[in-house]
Amino acid sequence: MPNNNKDPYHTLKFPIYDSAAFEFETSEDLGAAFDGSKPAFIYSRTSNPTVTALEERITQVTGANGTVAVSSGMAAITNTLMSILQGGDNIITSNRLFGNTYSLFESTLRPFGIDARYSALEKTTEIESLIDARTRAIFCENITNPLMSIYDIDLLATIARKHKLLLIIDNSVPSFGLFNAKKLGVDIEIISSTKAISGGATSIGGLIICYKSEQWKHVPVLQEWFKQWGDEALYRRLKKEVFRNMGSCMSAHAAWLQMLGLETLELRLERSCANALAVAEFLSTQKTVKTVYYPGLPSDSYHKLSLRMFPAGCGGMLSFELADRKSAFAFMDRLQLIRRATNLCDNKSLIIHPASTIYCEYSPELRTEMGVSEGLIRLSVGIENTVDLIDDLSQALA
Ligand SMILES: *Cc1c(COP(=O)(O)O)cnc(C)c1O
Numbered sequence: 001m002p003n004n005n006k007d008p009y010h011t012l013k014f015p016i017y018d019s020a021a022f023e024f025e026t027s028e029d030l031g032a033a034f035d036g037s038k039p040a041f042i043y044s045r046t047s048n049p050t051v052t053a054l055e056e057r058i059t060q061v062t063g064a065n066g067t068v069a070v071s072s073g074m075a076a077i078t079n080t081l082m083s084i085l086q087g088g089d090n091i092i093t094s095n096r097l098f099g100n101t102y103s104l105f106e107s108t109l110r111p112f113g114i115d116a117r118y119s120a121l122e123k124t125t126e127i128e129s130l131i132d133a134r135t136r137a138i139f140c141e142n143i144t145n146p147l148m149s150i151y152d153i154d155l156l157a158t159i160a161r162k163h164k165l166l167l168i169i170d171n172s173v174p175s176f177g178l179f180n181a182k183k184l185g186v187d188i189e190i191i192s193s194t195k196a197i198s199g200g201a202t203s204i205g206g207l208i209i210c211y212k213s214e215q216w217k218h219v220p221v222l223q224e225w226f227k228q229w230g231d232e233a234l235y236r237r238l239k240k241e242v243f244r245n246m247g248s249c250m251s252a253h254a255a256w257l258q259m260l261g262l263e264t265l266e267l268r269l270e271r272s273c274a275n276a277l278a279v280a281e282f283l284s285t286q287k288t289v290k291t292v293y294y295p296g297l298p299s300d301s302y303h304k305l306s307l308r309m310f311p312a313g314c315g316g317m318l319s320f321e322l323a324d325r326k327s328a329f330a331f332m333d334r335l336q337l338i339r340r341a342t343n344l345c346d347n348k349s350l351i352i353h354p355a356s357t358i359y360c361e362y363s364p365e366l367r368t369e370m371g372v373s374e375g376l377i378r379l380s381v382g383i384e385n386t387v388d389l390i391d392d393l394s395q396a397l398a
Helices: 027-035 049-062 073-084 099-112 124-128 153-162 220-246 252-263 265-283 303-309 325-334 364-369 386-397
Strands: 066-070 090-094 115-119 135-141 166-170 188-192 206-210 291-293 317-321 350-352 376-380
Touching: 049 066, 049 206, 049 252, 066 073, 066 220, 073 099, 073 166, 073 188, 073 206, 073 220, 099 115, 124 153, 135 153, 153 166, 206 220, 252 265, 265 317, 265 386, 325 376, 325 386
Parallel strands: 090 115, 090 135, 135 166, 166 188
Antiparallel strands: 066 206, 188 206, 291 317, 317 376, 350 376
């Protein structure tokens, strides 16, 4: 971890600067901070030293151009789309999306004239048939939740560049510990830092990681910003306008917890990838388990692609199907170690029945279309002892 600690007492852990506002020696200094001629912390909705320390660490580890930390993963998606779209624009997205993201597109953004166009994102011709003059971006999750589909990001980056679109990847599940967005030509990486980064579900947070890109110049609402800031156009518009105006800042305390999480990210990912693979292998040998979705399994249809996209491992999330809702509930209720809870990438293994929870607001027909069956179970594998995990699953399946 790079040492960017500018604390005057040289604390090894960056302190929590828990203050709404900051004081100035003179009126002139206060004015200079506002007009940007003498950058300083003014007010924690726009910037805060602890949050900035987290942002700088993320920028350093990812090789990005700039990072904006926000209050949640959903705030990261919302702030990003608000910075690049205007009414009448559209985005191409996957037909397998996290439930709240789908609701954001359909219920919240559609009335503002923003059209989300759904695709399997597998065939160039099919994706291109959805693109028109008002298309601004391709957006998808790199490992979809809960069905574990993965996409060929090289292919999506090629299509995005050809059609002057932005490529936005929600990298919440594998995180930058397992997925190199910069190398794959992603323009904007979005992360729910509530997941792996927070170090065990300590806090809610989101990250907008902006890469160096020439693509900003093709986005009408970024053109003025591009003239002034070039490569940094999106980052500057976020910081100086959209993020400031939307008011979805991360708290200093959350930023501190997430810096703590960052220190052990690599270790935790190694363990949860190994545990998830062992659990997936175990589940695939069980008679009552109809299907296991985990790209790390050699038998999985995404395995070959996963080696290119996620060479270090496919992360801790997996899904599997039992016969129906009744058998899923009975199995889940027998678990002793694995917790019945929402959330992903906790240190603890968490299990959930998507159809009755995250997707409960959708009709059975829509759920079927989304691949969320009545017997589907999502398991986020933590960092517990592998044998203990398999013992718990085994007794609950018996
Ligand atoms: C959890 C999650 C989100 C939302 O993040 P929050 O921090 O809960 O707002 C978005 N996308 C994916 C893929 C997620 O798993």
